[in-house]
Amino acid sequence: MRWAVLVALALLITLCATPEHATSGQKRDKVVIGVLAPMSLPEGTAQEKAVKLAVEEINAKDGILGYKVEVVVGDDKLDPSVGSAEFKRLATIEKADVIIGGFSSGVMLATMETMAETKTLFLADASSPSHSAKVAENYEKYKYWFRIAQNNATTFAFDIADMIKFLRYNGHEIRKIYIIRDEHIWAEDVMKSLKPLLSDLGVEIVKDVPIPRNYAEYESLILDAEKLNADLIVPILALTGTGDVLVKRWAELKPKILLAGHDLAAIDYEFYNKTNGAANYLIFLADGGALVTAPITELCREFIEKYKAKYGHYPEAHQAYGAYDAVYLYKRVVEEASKSGEKDPFNAETLVKYLEKFNESNPVILTRPIAFTANHDLVWSDKTIRNWISQWQDGKQVILYPDHVANGRLKLPPWMS
Incomplete structure (x- = not known):
């Protein structure tokens, strides 16, 4: 009997000492x-x-x-x-x-x-x-x-298609594009959705070039795009990590081809400085619907400034x-x-x-x-989250489209004016 009492007492002590969320969730x-x-x-x-x-x-x-x-x-x-x-x-x-x-x-x-x-x-x-x-x-x-x-990568295809429509609306005819993309599953997912959208727009992919991480030989690709008469070079980059090198080569070579697409590095508020200004006129997608220079909600504006106050710089990604x-x-x-x-x-x-x-x-x-979809994706729409069509202009990121969040107009590089 005494043994049973001691066992019960020991069990009680153990339960009392156990963290609440490790047992019933009540304590x-x-x-x-x-x-x-x-x-x-x-x-x-x-x-x-x-x-x-x-x-x-x-x-x-x-x-x-x-x-x-x-x-x-x-x-x-x-x-x-x-x-x-x-x-x-x-x-x-x-x-x-x-x-x-x-x-x-x-x-x-x-x-x-x-x-x-x-x-x-x-x-x-x-x-x-x-x-x-x-x-x-x-x-x-x-x-x-x-x-x-x-948003998921399928919607990046919607945004790239809208980017082409936007450029056409602004007088820049796009018929042939040259794609430079990550050699990775996420970029493959974008391409699966993008190809039929481009077909509907009457746009030809003159070349689709998957590149590995740390790739840097962009000059030959830009020259190849010129040779194939591409109207647009479309980067679809995130993991490669060398988007700054691509932009520098483009600015140096000054091809009669716009550079517009998805380059994750371009969202970084320091990207312009990292490229020594070569990023000027780069058109890119602002993933997640937020930019340091174009916050779309009051909380976003407050967060950006609090982040800088605490860490000495704006959000790096x-x-x-x-x-x-x-x-x-x-x-x-x-x-x-x-x-x-x-x-x-x-x-x-x-x-x-x-x-x-x-x-x-x-x-x-x-x-x-x-807002979430039934399968827990983020809802893609102009009123929720989408990857805004944006551009680097004189050291500042501006949103070009859609109109209700736009804070700037498209500018073409001087060598294309």
Whole structure:
């Protein structure tokens, strides 16, 4: 009898000492937010910095439901195996309530499997439509995943097609294009959607050149585009990391060809300086619907200035906006779940349905208007998030299209006037 009493007492002590979210979800002493991204790249460090800024602000105002928020960080090193291991560490050892981050589409596919295994909410950055396709194909397994930073790569094709229409409207006839793109799954996804759109527009792809990471031999490609009478060179670049070299060669050679497309590096507010001004007249897509010089919401404007005040510079990658939004979106759905009387407002299964309430007819306005599709993609539209058609002009990024957010007009290089 005495032994039974001692066992019962020991069990009681153990239960009392166990952190709340490790058992029933009813007791806890903090909220843990994980950040997982490639920390050797600005796309990774920007996410970490943005999350920490948001958490600092939230903790200064009594946290989430009165709990202080802690940030734990993982580095996926652009390696699927490392990404999966780090996700599991954050979810199971660090006890992250939600994980924010990503970048590489290949790494994302691997980490989604670990997400499904651990049933951890994942507010993610990566562009391949194969991610949201998993949600559509097996909702119960992958429902914890939501795309937060930018639209999926299919919509990049819509934006490039609109870019061509925009250039035609402004008197620049586009019939032949020369594509330079990442040798990667995300760019392949863009091409699958882009080819039929170009066919409908009567645009011929004179050459499609996949290039590896760190490629720098752009001069021969630009000369080849001239030889093939291309009207437009369309970069579709993110992982190559040498968009600045392409721009410099274009500005040096001064071909009678516009440079307009998707170059992730061009979104960086320092890109103009990095190219010594060669980026002037480059037309690019502003991923995720935010630019330092053209914030589209008041919170976006405030975030940009707070980021600079804290870190001494503006956001170094557009992923910062998505990561900052992810923290505040998580806080919001937890609080809404609590107000609705949910037994455990931090439960991932519970929070999925609250995130899904933010759809096209009910967006949440953060640094950008955010709304989700049925398969947890971001809604692509002029009123929510799309990749604005933008241009570098005299050291400043301006939005050219759509009209309701435009703050500048198209300028052609002097050698093409």
